Amino acid sequence: MSDITSANIKFPWKISSRAELMNPSVIRELLKLTERPGVISFAGGLPSPDTFPTAIFKEACNKVLLDQPHEALQYSASEGYQPLREMIADYLPWNVDSSQVLITNGSQQGLDLVSKVLIDKNSKILVESPTYLGALMAFIPMQPKFESMLCNNEGFDLEDLKNKALDARFMYLVPNFQNPTGNTLTETIRQNLCQLSVDIGLPIIEDNPYGDLWFDQPPPPTLTNRNPEGCIYLGSFSKVLSPGLRLGYMVVPKSIFPKMLQAKQAADLHSSSFSQRVIYEVIRNGFLDTHIPNIRALYKSQRDVMLNALANNFPKAGSHEDEVSWNVPSGGMFLWMRLPKKMRAVDLLPRAMASGVAFVPGESFFTEYADQRSIRLSFVSVSADKIREGIKNLASVITAERN
């Protein structure tokens, strides 16, 4: 009998129409390019590894494997480790019952579960413009239609939003120090959005990985805080402890918790029993109360270095449309910059790379009406000296482009 297989015959795999819509993450592909040695990269979305509390992690691993080795290495409940669920419920500043907390593999898995449980083909989903790319990546395979929430001078254009919201399945937003813009929703906008949500029964998916990373004062209370029955809240340990462990959580209204739980079971049975116990050990004695202020201080000083470098290198910034402009994020990891009129970020990138500096063109983050002049700059994982050098290089490239 001859060999059954043959490398020459291409096997006729047929993929789903859902999978046809999947694409490689533009950002991840870009990062492969921008993370060349010698390039100062403002393109990454990674927290600074200087903030990872290695010593206390090591202690926690040893303690968990000493005290409860069998439980930590065995299958466990899909809902998550009960003491961790209770600690999260206590930590959040509104009335959360631990039975509403579902432990996930980072908030990305929360987005995937939301996508499975709430999106039908052609469901209308309202998103910010620009919005978080990981959310689009999670939602797209379930074939929704996206509509952007347009802005006017007071934030979202409420009339436009009301019209769009009537037949929408939900609204997705990152209220604090958003990825990509670094912007934060004002108190007035939050009130308006919540009122709209309650008036017309529009669910809100509130994704808040950066909320703890404020620089001068906490952001206004979350939307979920105001409207817990109408919101799913996504939280994460990625930005305050470690992204590599992939642990986050959802707070889900009781009426739809069972479906989220069933989706979680089907997805991977449960999140790591071991990692959940390690995280619990790390934070149970108030570690975050001392740790998070250190991250805030570090990221604030890095933001200030970047703002100063920008001001020094672009003395006429913001004065008219032929100049660059940028926002002043009050927390988080990102700053949003706009190039001079007629300049396009994707065209600038290769030249910036050639002079040793990288960024992410902002247009990738839009579902429609892409702003081709926009650029996302991360200020957290590059040293102060390199931030100064990188912004100087970026300014040279922009100046050369303009002449």
Added chain:
Amino acid sequence: MSDITSANIKFPWKISSRAELMNPSVIRELLKLTERPGVISFAGGLPSPDTFPTAIFKEACNKVLLDQPHEALQYSASEGYQPLREMIADYLPWNVDSSQVLITNGSQQGLDLVSKVLIDKNSKILVESPTYLGALMAFIPMQPKFESMLCNNEGFDLEDLKNKALDARFMYLVPNFQNPTGNTLTETIRQNLCQLSVDIGLPIIEDNPYGDLWFDQPPPPTLTNRNPEGCIYLGSFSKVLSPGLRLGYMVVPKSIFPKMLQAKQAADLHSSSFSQRVIYEVIRNGFLDTHIPNIRALYKSQRDVMLNALANNFPKAGSHEDEVSWNVPSGGMFLWMRLPKKMRAVDLLPRAMASGVAFVPGESFFTEYADQRSIRLSFVSVSADKIREGIKNLASVITAERN
């Protein structure tokens, strides 16, 4: 302004038609009942915690956090930790390139990715009868139609299968020491299935979490070994190291690897950087070569205790339809038993529980033509004494039922 929220108003969440099809895992719900204190439970599907190598895990955690703390706690590639991918490719006994290996959160996540990437609404999926419930849980939300692969005296009924296979999207099976039956596909069946797969271009999803747990001799080579272009192979560290870490892997033909990778990115970005490095440290120096034989020896002795207890308590077993019968699994964790004619496992369960013994009624594992007399018994996580006591109790209940 009055409070926006009110506990009295039920917020109008609308779930997807996909989510309507989700159900709580019958087994997980059942386990909550059967794991009462004082009940000898053959119902669980958990590996014995006596097989968890705690000491070497602790060493590995410390080493990883000493040598590469930043990498272990940082975001990492969606494909998985490259040295681990290479080790898996080397470990498998056919020609696997590490670029085909995708690290997943246990093989359950592999099933979820398969479901997303390969199943459209109404896609026909061929499954064994009975089949693994976790696979059904992963597949059902994508709304396929299941067809059972019927058996005759030589294994699958090939004529029946050929007819059904022509327009099927894929065939799913657990070839070795299957969950729930403990059965293993013969060499002849494997040859026939592979030939059919190649002849008509039918992809096979081969789920092999138990393959290493053979008792006397290894099972025949896997289907993927014979037909790598036409198979996706799912492997797991859950049964040979620890299920609680949630780490497994897929081996995917190169033509569809990019789509699986994109689905993994969207699902949770990547599996734990830390856990992947810990597992790599644990097994890099051949640990499994000494560890797996210990698990085999333990599980074989437990199986033998159960087989002896069954023979002692059911002296007339298998002689006719009024007697119980069971198979002799040659590896894995499960034994499949059939009750006497006219007896139904779900009816027997409450009476068994009342006399202190639990099992899983087999009918939950069928998509059609459920065998109501069947019972799944796990022999791995109950001590020898308790196995004897539990089987004795079960025999009493069955005898009482018959009289």
